[in-house]
Amino acid sequence: MTPEQFNHYALQGYNRIPVCREVLADLDTPLSAYLKLADGAYSYLFESVHGGEQWGRYSIIGLPCKTIVKITGNQIRLEQNGELLESITHDNPLIWIEQFKERYNVPDIDTLPRFNGGLVGYFGYETIGYIEPKLRSTGKPDPLGNPDILLMVSEEMLVFDNLSGKMLLLTHADPEQDDAYNRAVARVDDLAAKLRELQAKPVKNHTRNKVEESDFISGFTQQGFEDAVLKAKEYITDGDIMQVVLSQRMSIPYSASPLNLYRALRCLNPSPYMFYLNLDDFHIVGSSPEILVRLEDNMVTVRPIAGTRRRGETPEQDLELEQDLLADPKELAEHLMLIDLGRNDVGRVAEIGTVQLTDKMIVERYSHVMHIVSNVTGQLQQGDNAFDVLAATFPAGTVSGAPKIRAMEIIDELEPVKRGVYAGAVGYIAWSGNLDTAIAIRTAVIKNNMLHIQAGAGIVYDSVPRNEWDETMNKGRAIFRAVSMAEAGLEGEQS
Numbered sequence: 001m002t003p004e005q006f007n008h009y010a011l012q013g014y015n016r017i018p019v020c021r022e023v024l025a026d027l028d029t030p031l032s033a034y035l036k037l038a039d040g041a042y043s044y045l046f047e048s049v050h051g052g053e054q055w056g057r058y059s060i061i062g063l064p065c066k067t068i069v070k071i072t073g074n075q076i077r078l079e080q081n082g083e084l085l086e087s088i089t090h091d092n093p094l095i096w097i098e099q100f101k102e103r104y105n106v107p108d109i110d111t112l113p114r115f116n117g118g119l120v121g122y123f124g125y126e127t128i129g130y131i132e133p134k135l136r137s138t139g140k141p142d143p144l145g146n147p148d149i150l151l152m153v154s155e156e157m158l159v160f161d162n163l164s165g166k167m168l169l170l171t172h173a174d175p176e177q178d179d180a181y182n183r184a185v186a187r188v189d190d191l192a193a194k195l196r197e198l199q200a201k202p203v204k205n206h207t208r209n210k211v212e213e214s215d216f217i218s219g220f221t222q223q224g225f226e227d228a229v230l231k232a233k234e235y236i237t238d239g240d241i242m243q244v245v246l247s248q249r250m251s252i253p254y255s256a257s258p259l260n261l262y263r264a265l266r267c268l269n270p271s272p273y274m275f276y277l278n279l280d281d282f283h284i285v286g287s288s289p290e291i292l293v294r295l296e297d298n299m300v301t302v303r304p305i306a307g308t309r310r311r312g313e314t315p316e317q318d319l320e321l322e323q324d325l326l327a328d329p330k331e332l333a334e335h336l337m338l339i340d341l342g343r344n345d346v347g348r349v350a351e352i353g354t355v356q357l358t359d360k361m362i363v364e365r366y367s368h369v370m371h372i373v374s375n376v377t378g379q380l381q382q383g384d385n386a387f388d389v390l391a392a393t394f395p396a397g398t399v400s401g402a403p404k405i406r407a408m409e410i411i412d413e414l415e416p417v418k419r420g421v422y423a424g425a426v427g428y429i430a431w432s433g434n435l436d437t438a439i440a441i442r443t444a445v446i447k448n449n450m451l452h453i454q455a456g457a458g459i460v461y462d463s464v465p466r467n468e469w470d471e472t473m474n475k476g477r478a479i480f481r482a483v484s485m486a487e488a489g490l491e492g493e494q495s
Contacts, residue, residue, distance in 0.1 A: 003181050009107050010175035016106045016155065016431070017173050018116055019184035023192050026165030030059035031263065032200035033158055033167065034276075037191055039201075040064040041280040042152050044120055045262070046427075049270035056272075058113055059160040062120055065152035069097065069119070072147050073137060093149065094130045098387045104153070106172065106431035113159045114296060117172055118430035121151040121277065122284065122440065123394065125419035128408060131391045135408055142418040143219075144447060146282055154428070158191075167195070203257045203490070211252065211484040216453075216476070219416055220248035225472070226465035228414040229457075235410055236461045242337060244401035244410050247456030248472050249417065254451035256486040258283035261444060261451075264485040269478035271366065273438030275426050284421055286443030287478065289366060292425045293345075293393040295435040298380040300346050300389055303359075304338040306398055306458070307331035307372030311365065322363050322370060334458060335361060335372050341397035341404070342376040348392040350378025368478065386435035390425070396439050399423035399456060421445050422454035444479055453479045 001019055009017045025033065034045045042065040048056030067085075070077040071093045078086040078100075090096045101119060109116075126148045129136040155172040169191045173184035220228070225248055232244050254261075262276040262285045271287040294301045309325045312318030325331060339357065347355050359375035380389065400423070401407025411419075422445075427437030445452045455475035457468040 006173070006175070006181045012107070014105050014107050015174060015176065016104050016117070017175060017180075018106070018109065018112060018170055019173050019181065019188060020112070020116075020168050020170040021185075021188040021192060022166055022168050023195065024165060025160065025167035025195065028160075028167070028195065030061060030160045030162075033160060033195065034061045035200040035203075035259075036198045037061070037158065037194055038063045039259075039278075041278055042066075042068055043278050044152070044154075045274075045276040047266065047274040048272055049274065057161060057163050059162060060115060061158040061160065062152070062154045063156040063158070065120075065154055065156075067153035069100065069121075069149070069151040069153075070147040071097075071149040092130050094127070094387060094391065097149070097151065098385075101429065101431075104431055108432045112170075113168065114432075114434055115428055115430050115436070116159070116170055117154055117157065118428050118432075119151040120154045120428045121279075122149070122421055122424055122426045123390070123437075124148045124421050124424040125395055125399075125440075127424060128395060131394060132405055132408075134405060135412070137418075138412055140412065140418050141416070142420065144282075144418075144420050144445060144452065146420055146445070146447070150279060156187075169195075203260050203263075208489045209255060209487040211480075211487045213473075213477075213480045216250040216252045216480065218248050218250050222469055224416075225469050229459055229463060229465040229468050231414060232410060232459040233461065233463060236459070241407050241410065242402045243334065243458050243460050244407040245399050245423075245456040245458050246411065246414060246468070247399075247419065247422065247454050249422070249452055249454045250476055251450055251452045252483065253449060254446055254483065254487070255449060256489075258285055258446045260486040260490050261285045261446070261482055263490055264482035265478070268482050268485065269366075269368065269442065271442065273426070275438065277426070282445060282447035284426065284440075284443060284445055286426060286438070286440060288426070288438040288441050288443060289371065290396070290398065290439045290441065292396050292427070292437040292439045293389055293435065294437070295380065295386050295389045295433070297434075300350055300378045300380055302342045302346055302376050302393055302396075303373060304335070304342045304376070304396070304398060305364075305371045305373050306335040306338050309370050311368055311370060318365070318370075325363065325370065325372060326361070330460070330462070331372065332361070334460065335374065337402055338397050339374050339376065341402055342374070345393040345397075346376050346378040349381060349384045349388050351381045354379035386429050386433055389435055390429075390437070394425065395423055398458075399439060399441065401458070419454065423456070442475070442478055444483070451483060
């Protein structure tokens with residue numbers, strides 16, 4: 001961007017203007033670039049793997065953010081540089097977030113990547129209480145004590161182009177500040193110099209530990225979980241619901257670096273949504289296979305996943321397992337129900353007649369499993385925005401049930417603690433109005449030297465309680481293995 005272009009945007013009233021520089025980064029990886037330039041509190045790394053085999057084109061590396069929004073219940077904390085800037089009580093914090101976003105007036109520049117700044121973080125499962133008053137918090141215990149919503153104002157980032165080997169270094173300048181343009185140019189030049197000169201610092205070593213799956217402690221004993229499944233089946237028999245997703249949380253002491261868990265997870269379970277968030281006193285590390293909702297260029301997309309088989313050891317066995325999956329009436333019935341939910345959710349914010357099923361029950365293969373996947377799209381109706389889209393689709397039917405509201409009331413009754421990050425959304429709301437969020441599954445929360453994961457199973461009328469318990473354990477296995485790998489020590493660690 002030239003000084004003339006910068007001044008042009010400033011005269012138009014924009015109060016944040018992106019200034020960027022493209023550099024060759026073919027000797028770096030997104031992880032090494034993160035370690036060189038971004039490693040610190042309130043930073044993040046987003047990556048993507050398509051079909052379990054091909055890295056997505058762009059990785060996003062968020063440098064430490066100065067302005068943070070933390071919401072618990074109706075209490076909103078706006079922090080800047082570690083200091084409390086505003087403390088607000090609001091009946092609906094989602095409305096406040098929407099108004100807060102409007103404080104940032106940023107030009108939408110076509111030549112920049114689809115995400116080049118905005119609000120980044122998570123909306124925990126209990127966000128549903130702001131959307132549906134019937135589901136306001138019932139005072140369920142919250143042993144982790146994290147905010148219901150945490151969003152970082154991301155104004156400095158690196159966008160790594162995995163195809164070209166180039167990286168975009170980007171900062172947002174406030175034209176009201178003295179010499180704003182030159183300071184922004186100097187900042188991206190400084191980042192480029194550090195990228196060239198620094199070596200990625202090794203992740204800190206720790207005492208190596210051997211971890212077994214049996215070391216994870218469930219907050220929901222097996223008997224307690226199976227009893228909850230039986231109670232859920234009673235609700236199904238009585239006609240209250242068709243399906244409900246019950247989950248259990250599993251916890252273990254953890255002494256390795258959270259970033260090493262991310263390294264292990266991206267090796268063992270590459271997924272469409274890989275994310276690492278350093279949120280100061282806790283970390284979120286995930287490899288989610290499933291989008292919650294995306295809004296891009298006014299097109300709303302949801303992509304329900306339901307139905308799973310392991311990968312075969314040979315191409316022939318792989319095909320047999322796919323055919324078995326597509327012939328399973330229980331899996332197909334559950335998936336069709338979730339397609340209907342997806343159509344209904346998208347239809348709440350889409351122009352009439354634009355909702356389409358663009359993929360129906362295709363099989364996608366990942367490193368260890370295959371899933372039945374469908375794709376539902378719709379054109380955003382005039383007057384709605386990213387917050388309306390999030391409210392219409394939150395949470396996903398794949399982590400709640402059907403009908404959604406009654407299923408969530410039953411979840412609140414039967415699960416022992418707040419879900420927190422689990423089953424919520426991780427992602428961003430861009431200054432442009434675009435939205436991209438993953439469902440927070442296959443996700444670990446690390447806090448106070450403890451690691452917590454959560455996994456659920458969809459309960460239907462013919463569910464077998466022991467099988468549903470086993471399903472939650474199977475879904476946790478990718479994280480179990482990654483924890484074991486990280487605790488044992490990764491190649492490249494140094495003392």
